[in-house]
Amino acid sequence: MPTSTEPDISARLSVPPADEIKTTTCYMCACRCGIRVFLKDGKVRYIEGNRDHPVNKGVLCGKGSAGIMQHYSPARLTSPLLRVGERGAGDFKEISWNEALSLATQWLGDVRKTDPRKLAFFTGRDQSQSLTGWWAMMFGTPNFAAHGGFCSVNMAAAGMYTFGGSFWEFGDTDWDRTRYFLMFGVAEDHASNPIKIALGKLKKRGVKFVSVNPVRTGYSAIADEWIGIKPGTDGLFAGALINELLATQQIDVDYLVRYTNAPWLVIRAPGAADDGLFARDEKGNPLVFDKRSGQLTSGLAADLAPVLSGAVTLPDRREGVPVFQLIAERFLAAEYSPERAAEVTGIPAATIRRIAAELAHAAFKEEIALDIPWTDWFGRRHEQTTGRPVGMHAMRGISAHANGFHTARILHFLQILLGSIDCPGGFRYKAPYPKLAPPFLKPRGKPGDVHAGKPLPGPHLGFPTGPEDLLVDAAGTPQRIDKAFSWEAPLAAHGLMHMVIANAARGDPYPIDVLFMYMANMGWNSSMNLPATLAHLTEKDAATGAYKIPKVIYSDAYFSETVPYADLILPDTTYLERWDCISLLDRPISEPDAPADAIRQPVVRPDRDVRPFQDVLLDLGARLKLPGMIKDDGSPKFPGGYPDYIVNHERRPGIGPLAGHRGKNGGDFAKGDVNPRQLEQYIADGCFHAHHLPEHMRYYRHVNRDYIEWALEKGFRLTPTPAIFQLYSEPIQKMRLAARGHGGLQPPEQHRARVETYFDPLPFWYPPAGDVVEGDDSFPLHALTQRPMAMYHSWGSQNAWLRQIHGANRLYMNRARASTLGIADDDWVWITSPIGRVKAQVKLMEGVNPDTVWTWNAIGKRSGAWGLAPDAPESTRGFLLNHLITELLPQQPGGYRYSNSDPITGQAAWYDLKVRIEKAAASEAHETSPRFAPLSTPSPRLQGEATGAMPGARS
């Protein structure tokens, strides 16, 4: 009989897991965590979080830990490809890099020589936008943006116009000190590890966490309180919280007077050209009425006792009204009462009042005072740093609705009324933020900005402050292919990538010659109305027989659904095979206490004929002789490719892609000479650099004199002025005045009513209609897509481990609601929207708003793509809601169709989808619909054989 005699396993307990461990930066989602990659026998053995890294502090999520399977994916492209059959058919031939680059240079060179607008260069999950944007600028096309237009531009723009910062990359809750945390519209992502670490901290300290979300999964599952709101109504809920806080007099009046434009006087002169603008003195300073002196005085002076209510007579005898008066009028109105909000949001009025009371309690009864003296911009020393410890965070559920800009503004109003921006326990900026509200950066691409063979005079994306900054001609015609910064989307700070293909194919506002895309699965789950998108990509001109989008160049590491729709494929590397630069010039990874940036270094060498896209772009730039990319003698300026650029490129003297280890010996931060050993020093530090701010520069940085002076010196700020929060937004009012017929630049007649309605200088809530015509109740349910944590940012990937966890998605429905429709668990149903229908299998649940159905995004795949078997569950049962989301709204009187986007920013409104659900016939069960024709492998050899390299993966 066997006994418990234990085998001697001692020799197996201390096997060194790696021959070598290299640090780099994860790219499995957008968080950019620090990782340590274990290499054994030349293969990737294990990936763990880097304990020293500011973003993830050692931990790693389910995706990051599965990165090894992404790296060894059989879907990896192996060689440059040239299309030889019809577009979409997947017939390619392998070509050499020299052929590929020569062809691309010819196509792009022809465009640049004649009309640079005919290049549309759009990058998706791009983490090198400071390079790609600069390249596009040097090329001279006005048509550049990344994926922000369908991601989060409503959030980003609303924050920037309100307080010079925003959520996520631009700032965070002070997790170690907050006493209350309110989260809106965050599924299980944005961010991944940072939010997870933070929730763990809140739990440990017993801090109440409230999640406002139609769906109770992920983070919402562990909330102390889940508020299952009706989609698109968060702005009204937050407005009702403001109503209650005002009605119960629980706001921070001192904070409003010191740091916001609440006391500034707004001219009330209906019909006048300056109606609704700020009353200003002769120097242009906004005026307030100071009670102490009994006089009108500059609102930028210190120690004011301004009136906040009523009306004041201005020197020209007109009336001036303090902003605060207008705010009170707006939010104390009956439409923002908790009772009215309850009817629309589904949240009981008593709950709204209780949440307001809890917020106020945390803010005012649990005030924090740290013994950290600081000096404000008037030179006044404050012995302590005080804070109102209320934390908030918001994401996609706010931003992907057509009312997202104003809703995000309302959330920021809530934070500001409670006095909780950049203070201990509240929201805290991450460098290079705060900037001015809005940042001083104007978009380029006006008619006079674009010339054949010349660069654009400045960056593409920015923050218009009036009609004069819009990219339109005298007739109001959009100048960009995506119509960003036109009257259709005036504050389109991230562009409208989602409209590029539709606009280009229709020649609206003009046809293009080359569509150049990077890391964006626009031929599948990154486009709205996919059937139409694929039609646009394959449409031909009846007269010439040429494709309406004549040339498509695409760079991706994998055989995604988009690959067959391109003409020239430039295969990229995996994230473990490349250099990258996570730059402060781009999207920061800073922490509130420490500006930070990072690099990727290649930890393994590519085993196929692929090149990092950034190397390719610089190569193309040199071949095209773009300024900044060649030396005086015409030879490439960065012959060493991207790492050469990262070290040696200077955007302004002393300022380059990396802020750390600048100067001759690497001792300078942010500004300093080029340091040839910079990358080596980054690697020695773990592939990141964090510069810790002294305590007195960590709070109130919008008005903190020492911080502002330091930020000016380091190039984070361009002017020494404080960032006064713009509760009332004058730039927005200027657009509205133009719509009312004032000024030299006015919207074309067809856009006037729309601009006038939505360009309200104070935020307001309105129901986001989507494409459902008012009064049509045949689409009663809201339909949302979320990401499961293990598939966050998986729109460009496939993974052998993660697909075992989420191999096919279901349509989740409220159990009680489903039973009224005669739908049972596991039934197959048709999901119908005004533009189409999709078949899916249902999963019933309790924790979902009854008016909402939802599914996981990024799981459904097209048969044949991604190196998967044609009958993979991703394509037989996995589905997308994209097919149901229109890219164009119904016709206006006169026939014009707006894009399905926020009217302020152009953010894709893909959360506005409304549907009806009907049970499918028994004969229709078991398979999704529509199923697009299977794709065939574009190349004789994908990297399938490499999967054997991964222990355990048998193909």
Place this chain on the structure above:
Amino acid sequence: MTALPATTAKKLGLVIDLDTCVGCQGCVTSCKEWNTGGYSAPLTDEDPYGADPHGTWLNRVHGYEAGEGAAGRTVHFPRSCLHCEEPACVTVCPTGASYKRAEDGIVLVDPDTCIGCKLCSWACPYGAREYDYSHGVMKKCTLCVDRIYNVSLPEEDRIPACVRACPTGARHFGDLGDSESAVSKLVAERGGYDLLPEFGYKPVNKYLPPRPHRDDRNDLAPAARPKHEPIGAVPGSSAEKLFAWVDRMLSR
């Protein structure tokens, strides 16, 4: 039948906080990644790019709902070997391949003597063992025995991969036989419990229960009731009262 050690010097195990687990699968894939190249290598994936991908995992997280409507909750439940004090999976083993270590209480399988009869997986009520079809042996959580004693790793990393990765800090590792250990104190403080104690296998791993909701049904913050400033006899609308209050605030 395989005998158990009379006592174990330590009771190494995991404490898993169901109040904090968000179901991110970080522990699942980090476990897979470590162990497919470690002591249990390989953790095979069958049909990884085909119609029915499935493989061997030593740790899985299940999400489910408990309770109806708003009163319910969503729970993420990580499931792996509990390293029971009296594990039937060991005692049923006909070859002695399954065994419980006297030193630390870890339940392991010796792949050299495992005959793949699967009696152990039938005996385990927790579904913690996974059969590796390609190699014909049983696999299970080793508590990362090749990490926790691995002198080639820095001391702070000598913890199971799942604990090392967990982003929310929901997983804790330690000696549950030592009442003074951090994990034992956590269990005492939070009311940690055994899974299916009625079976009598005495799991070493403990689960910490979700804390009560704090909402309309269970308001734990009575201190946070509205605290109106006394506004005395100020008449008028909400706006008038607000402005009167603001005036007073600014006249302080």
